[in-house]
Amino acid sequence: MLFFITNRKACGELKLLLKTREAALAGVDYILLRENDLEDDDYKNLAVSMLQMLSQTKTELVICHRDVIADELGLKKHNRFHERTQVSFTVSTHNEIEVNALNEQLFFYSPVFETTCKEGVKAKGIDHIKNSNVIALGGVSIENSEKLPVNHVAVMSEWLSSDALYDLVKAYKKNGY
Numbered sequence: 823m824l825f826f827i828t829n830r831k832a833c834g835e836l837k838l839l840l841k842t843r844e845a846a847l848a849g850v851d852y853i854l855l856r857e858n859d860l861e862d863d864d865y866k867n868l869a870v871s872m873l874q875m876l877s878q879t880k881t882e883l884v885i886c887h888r889d890v891i892a893d894e895l896g897l898k899k900h901n902r903f904h905e906r907t908q909v910s911f912t913v914s915t916h917n918e919i920e921v922n923a924l925n926e927q928l929f930f931y932s933p934v935f936e937t938t939c940k941e942g943v944k945a946k947g948i949d950h951i952k953n954s955n956v957i958a959l960g961g962v963s964i965e966n967s968e969k970l971p972v973n974h975v976a977v978m979s980e981w982l983s984s985d986a987l988y989d990l991v992k993a994y995k996k997n998g999y
Contacts, residue, residue, distance in 0.1 A: 823851045824991065824999040825884075825957060825976035828872075830857060832982040835868070839875050841987060846881035848991035854884045854900055854912075854976070866891050884911055903929075912957065916946075921953060929953075930976055933960025939979060948972060964993050975999050 826845055830838045842853055853876070855869055865888060872883050873895070884900050885892035889907065892899040898911035903920040906913045912928045915921050921931065936945045937960045948958055948970060958967075959976040967975055975994070984990045 823957070823974040824849075824994050825852045825854055825959075825974070826850050826981045827854045827959070827976055827978040828856050829978055829982060830868075832979065838982070839871055841982065842872055843875040844987045845981060845991060846876045846879035848988040849995060850881050850981075850991050852882050852884050852898075854886055856886045856978075858887065862888065862891065866894070869895060869897070900930075921956070924953075924955070926955060928955045928957060928974070930957045930959045932958075932976075934958045934970070935961025935963075935966055937961035937979070964990060964997070967994065967997050967999065973998065 828838060833841065845853065853872065855872055857865055857868060860868065869883065869885060869891060876883055882898060884898045886900045887902065887905070889899055899909060900912045901907065901910045902914045912930060913924065914930045916932065921929065931946070931948065933940050933943055933945050934948050940960065945961065948956065954973060956972050957974040957976050958970050958972050962975050962977050963980050981987060981990060
C-alpha cells in the first residue's frame with residue numbers, strides 16, 4: 823500500500839488539492855490529511871475539498887487526529903499510539919514497545935531514514951521490525967524504497983515536490999507498493 827501524507831505548507835493549499843487529484847488518478851491508495859495546525863472548521867473544509875479531488879477514484883482519505891470529523895464524514899481515522907481508539911485505521915508509533923503492543927493494526931513507524939522534516943532525529947531503520955503491518959515513514963523516497971523489507975510505505979516531501987507525480991506513483995506501484 824502507498825500512503826501520501828499532506829503538508830499544505832510545502833506547496834500551498836490549491837496546489838495540494840491539484841496534487842491530490844493527480845495522485846488519486848495515478849492510483850495512490852490513501853492520502854492522510856495531516857494539517858495539525860488547522861482549526862477544526864478549516865480542517866473539515868479542507869477534508870471536504872480533498873474528498874472532491876478523490877471523487878471517482880479508489881483513493882481513500884484518512885483523517886488524522888480528528889475522530890469527530892472522521893465520524894461526521896464517514897472516513898477512516900489515524901491517531902497517535904497513545905490516543906488510538908479501537909476504530910483507528912492506522913496509528914503512529916515511534917518505538918519497539920509501542921510496536922509490540924499492536925496486534926493486527928496498521929501502524930506508521932518513523933523516521934525510517936534521515937529526513938529534513940525532522941532534522942536532528944536519528945533514523946531508526948526498520949530491519950528490527952518483523953511485523954507485516956508496518957508502514958515505513960520518514961525520508962522514504964522512490965530510490966530508497968527498494969531497500970525496505972515492507973509492503974507499505976508513506977511519503978510526504980517527495981510527492982509534494984514532484985513535477986512528475988503520475989510517474990512517481992507508478993514507480994512506487996512497480997516496486998510493489
